[in-house]
Amino acid sequence: MPSRTEKRKLQTQQQRQHKQKQDAKSLKRKREQVSLEQLQDAVDQFDPKAADTTKFSNLPLSSPTASGIEASHFQAPTDIQARAIPVALKGRDILGAAKTGSGKTLAFLVPVLEKLYRARWTEYDGLGALIISPTRELAVQTFQVLAKIGRFHSFSAGLVIGGKSLKDEAERLGRMSILVCTPGRMLQHLDSTSGLQVDNLQILVLDEADRIMDMGFKSAVDALVEHLPKERQTLLFSATQSRKVSDLSRLSLKDPEYIAVHESAAASTPESLQQHYLVTPLASKLNTLYGFIKSNLKSKILVFFSSGKQVRFAFETMRHLRPGVPLYHLLGAQKQAQRLQITASYAASKHACLFATDVVARGVDFPSVDWVVQMDAPEDVDTYIHRVGRTARFNKDGKAVLFLDPSEEEAMLKRLESKKIPIKRVNVRENKKQSIDESVQNMVFKDPSLKYLASKAFISYVRSVHLQRDKEVFNLKNLDLEAYAASLGLPGAPIIHFKKGEDVKKLKNMPRAALSDSDSEFDPEKKKRKTRTKVDKMFERTNQDVLTDHYTKLIGDDNKDKAAEDSEDDFLAVKRVIKGDDLDTAADDQATLPSGAKIISGLGGEESFIVDSKRREKMLKSKKQMLKFKGKGDHVVFDDEGTAHHPYRIQGEEDFKRDGSAEAQRRKFVEDEAARVKEADVGDKALVKEKRREKKEKRKAREALESGLESAAAMPRLEVLEGGEDPLAFLASLPVAGGAYSDAEGEEHEERPRKKAKKWFEDDSADEKKTKGKKGKAKVIEITEEPDTLEDYEALATGLLDD
């Protein structure tokens, strides 16, 4: 048993140690404050026009950003970085235009990190920076670069691109300081996620700005910007930037600086890119492509098509023909995880061929692509520039070839010349020409699903040509469609019905969810509709006359019922509905049911279902699932005995009618309820905001107290309490206690628990931790496992950037 003196000694020693810790903390904070002030001075005094910006070290950057850049092995800024970063650091709005592959990503990510760092941004301050990308692939890539160069910062960053439930994403958004997103998904969150606070947003970035401001995204972007505060910095970047005044006002840009690094140069494509075109009739394109791939087996090739159906058909046929190089295909309709996996595999390949739609035409940075092939002419020159920009990136060499039908040649070349694109005509060598016509015909003849794909590819190609606005280049009348159908192995050209007034860009950019039936998040009405089986969908198909024998057989009446019965999709299909009155007989029926089948009562016992599988049974027992069948319920009022009646029964018919028709009353009721819900929603949001503010104030007060700040001026953003109290008086009431703090009411709280590190990355070695831990901020995190899923990347950012 330690004696009393020993105990006292131990206590004093502990107190001394605690004080030392507090002093060290406060010293660290003071040092940080001083270096932040120095950084701000350096930025204020920096003159972007006069300064030498050829090295990152010459720029007034914080040490976490500088270390992130260095650790990512970026030595000197590229032209666009050297010109845009200094201006953006000064807080100016920017319209940045630079060739593909010239490093625009870093040109906006560095200012984003710096802006938040200098504002001492924390997770309690809400969303600080929003980066919008037109495609999921590009958003993922931007997020990866952010995680790389931001690894020494303590911000949390998130990726909002859909592909998982809105609720899962919403739960994490509230504590993010930086978000990289696609417009549609972000808008959904802004409309529905109450914890997401954007009122303080400091900086908005639009990557591939011309595309994002384009018609396809117009409504989503306009609605999204409505949610954001007008007082913010805005950066727009693209390889094909427009200076449209209407766009600038849509985004409330203030006196933006236009930075275009290729304005004086001859072309808007990289100089290291060799560009060619090849005149090949539409019907020979597949042959030409096969010959091209066979002659470039030791290359990395990216082939663009105008539609996903063509991608699939070309991929399937080439796969059967085994040209001798790994083949991949990528299109918007694929599942998110699959898209990410294909992108990663192709990026990692040395020699491979990827068939893709324009989903990867912009911004995606596949390393070392040797050839970009355009099977179908691009819709405009901007699309051409972005497609060919997937090669010859960052001063590397690259080659591109555009396949043109003779009818497209003249007009397309005129378009390219107008933007000074240096392109040369080439021909296929006679000895390299190959014909796969017969093989394709055989394959399509033997395989009904391939025949179906061929007809779909034909239809989507013809439709895409029909939808193009540039009729000088794209004219169906000039194309030999019969020959094209034959080249796809079809016995004749399918008949196609066109809808009037469709807009190709709108269709292209429409979120997949809005086009497909699989993801109903975009259209809640869809959820309510009857479940559609594969067979239902097949019957709804347009252009059915192009179906193969296999399919036409299926749509015969006899098979229709059988197919519907066999469908796997409609697991909630009601085999037979038995009304409540018939339940007794139904119970008798139980004995006569097929083995394994039984009768289950629906909710409320009014309807019953005969089920013949465990899965069906489980679903039928789920209250949530059964709510679908329950209807909306009626409006009832209760009499003195507590019995429910329809309102007019208890009111008397005359009284009831006095309040208007039943329909008018119903509408009024719905409107009132909707208004009530909306009001409650505003209240909820305000409450969340208020709680956040309180939390933030408490934390800041606690920090200030710990660091022993003497003056109120040193307290960032501390507001005067209601009733005009002096904030310092409030501070003075707080006890100087380590490990605990008390709130305004004087209630004691435990110190906020620290977050656990995410499981697949760990701090640097224990030794390093010890030494660096003493120095303070230098937190180095090593990624022990390469992240590969979206969740991994998000968790990585949260973990990497968390304090």
Ligand SMILES: Nc1ncnc2c1ncn2[C@@H]1O[C@H](COP(=O)(O)OP(=O)(O)OP(=O)(O)O)[C@@H](O)[C@H]1O
């Ligand atoms: N300062 C730098 N030093 C070395 N490499 C760099 C530098 N900045 C960027 N890069 C590299 O250059 C490549 C292209 O960069 P980035 O993707 O940002 O180009 P981009 O201009 O956005 O292209 P696009 O217009 O196609 O979107 C990337 O691989 C990137 O890692």
